[in-house]
Amino acid sequence: MVYGIINSSSILLPKPATSFAIRSEQSTTATDVSMNPTNCRPSPSRRREFVFIVNPKGANGRAGKQWKKILPYLKSHLGEEYIIRESLTSGPSYAIDITREAIKQGADAVIAVGGDGTLHEVVNGFFWAGNPVLAHNQGGTHATTALGLIPLGTGSDFARSFGWKNDPYEAINRIVKGQKSRIDVGVITDKSNGAHYFINVADIHLSAKAGYYASMYKRFGNLCYVIGALRAFMGHSNQDLKIKINDGDWEIFPQVTALCIGNAKFFGGGMMITPTADPHSGSLEAVILQNFKWYDFILKLHKLYRGTHLSEKNICLRSVRSIEVEEVVQSGGIYIQSDGEHLGCLPRKFRILPAAIEMFV
Numbered sequence: 001m002v003y004g005i006i007n008s009s010s011i012l013l014p015k016p017a018t019s020f021a022i023r024s025e026q027s028t029t030a031t032d033v034s035m036n037p038t039n040c041r042p043s044p045s046r047r048r049e050f051v052f053i054v055n056p057k058g059a060n061g062r063a064g065k066q067w068k069k070i071l072p073y074l075k076s077h078l079g080e081e082y083i084i085r086e087s088l089t090s091g092p093s094y095a096i097d098i099t100r101e102a103i104k105q106g107a108d109a110v111i112a113v114g115g116d117g118t119l120h121e122v123v124n125g126f127f128w129a130g131n132p133v134l135a136h137n138q139g140g141t142h143a144t145t146a147l148g149l150i151p152l153g154t155g156s157d158f159a160r161s162f163g164w165k166n167d168p169y170e171a172i173n174r175i176v177k178g179q180k181s182r183i184d185v186g187v188i189t190d191k192s193n194g195a196h197y198f199i200n201v202a203d204i205h206l207s208a209k210a211g212y213y214a215s216m217y218k219r220f221g222n223l224c225y226v227i228g229a230l231r232a233f234m235g236h237s238n239q240d241l242k243i244k245i246n247d248g249d250w251e252i253f254p255q256v257t258a259l260c261i262g263n264a265k266f267f268g269g270g271m272m273i274t275p276t277a278d279p280h281s282g283s284l285e286a287v288i289l290q291n292f293k294w295y296d297f298i299l300k301l302h303k304l305y306r307g308t309h310l311s312e313k314n315i316c317l318r319s320v321r322s323i324e325v326e327e328v329v330q331s332g333g334i335y336i337q338s339d340g341e342h343l344g345c346l347p348r349k350f351r352i353l354p355a356a357i358e359m360f361v
C-alpha cells in the first residue's frame, strides 16, 4: 500500500501491509471552501480534505497511468483551498481500511479512482459492524464524509446509471463543482457473517459465476463479461429458490438461472440488467431470470444491453425494500456477488439503506 500526501501534513494511517511512501508539498494558503451543492463558496473555517483512493491496477493498469496524468489537472482545479491526499491500493480490500481511517480522521470526501471493485471497497469502508463510520471529532453524531468517483475501470458500470463516462476530467469537474446528493446503499446479511454493502448490483447464481470468470479475462476489456457468462454456463444447472420479499411469505421460484438485485442499472460492462433501478428511489429492483440456457443468453444479449429484456416471459421484476433468498434443496453451489465481488453462498438477506451516503453527482 502506498499512501501519498499532496499539499499537506499527515493523517493517521491504517496499519501498512507493505510500506508507505509519503510525499508532501506544503501549501501556503489555508482558505477553506464550502462544498455547497450550488457553488464552492469559501468559508473561513478550514481547508477541505479530499482523499483519493487509487487502484493502479484498475482497467488493466490504465487507472494508474491515467491517475498520474490527471493529477496536475486535479490540483489546479481544486486549488490550494483543498488538501489532496492520494493512496494507491496494493491489493484487494486495502481501499476498505484506507476509507475507514480517512473518515475517522475527518476527511471531507473519499474518492474512489478505479472501477466498480474499487468503488465497492470504498463504499464498504463507509461502514463498520453494521453502522456508518464516524469521524473521531463528531462526538458520535453522523458521518459527513462524501463519496466521490473517478471512474477508471474495465466495466465502470455504476457510473453508467448516471450517464458518466470513463472520463477522469469530467469526473474531476463534477467533484470541483461540488454538487452532492444522498444515494441508497444495499446491505447483505446472513446468520454468521456481518453486513456487507453494495452500491450497484448484487447477483446470485449464474451471473455471479460469470463475474468470477470475467475477472480472469479483464485483458479483453468489456468482452470479458460475455466470455465469463459463457464459461459460467458450462456445467451450470438452474435451481429452485425460495424467495421472501419485504418480510412477507416465502415463494418458490423454479429453475432460477440468476437473480440480480439492482440499486443501479448496469452490470457486466454495460448490460442494463435492472433498467428500473434508481439509487435515489429507496428500493431495490430484483430481476429474476428462470430457465435460461446458454443459447437464450446469446439470443437475448442485445436485449440485456438495451434493458428491454423485462418483457421476456421467463424474466420477472420485483421492486423490493428487502429480499431473502434460500435454496429449496441445499446444494451449497449458489454463488453470490456484490458489485462484482464474490461473497460465498446462500442463504442471504438483501436490504436497502435509503439515502445512506452523500455522493458527488
Ligand SMILES: Nc1ncnc2c1ncn2[C@@H]1O[C@H](COP(=O)(O)OP(=O)(O)OP(=O)(O)O)[C@@H](O)[C@H]1O
Residues within 6 Å of the ligand: 055, 056, 057, 058, 059, 060, 089, 090, 091, 092, 093, 113, 114, 115, 116, 117, 118, 119, 121, 152, 153, 154, 155, 156, 157, 218, 340
Ligand atoms: N494493487 C492492486 N493489485 C491487484 N488488485 C488490486 C490492487 N488494488 C486493488 N485491487 C483489486 O482490483 C479489483 C478490481 O479493480 P477495479 O474495479 O478498480 O478495476 P476493474 O476490475 O478494471 O474495473 P470494473 O470493476 O469496473 O470492471 C478491486 O476489487 C480490488 O480488490
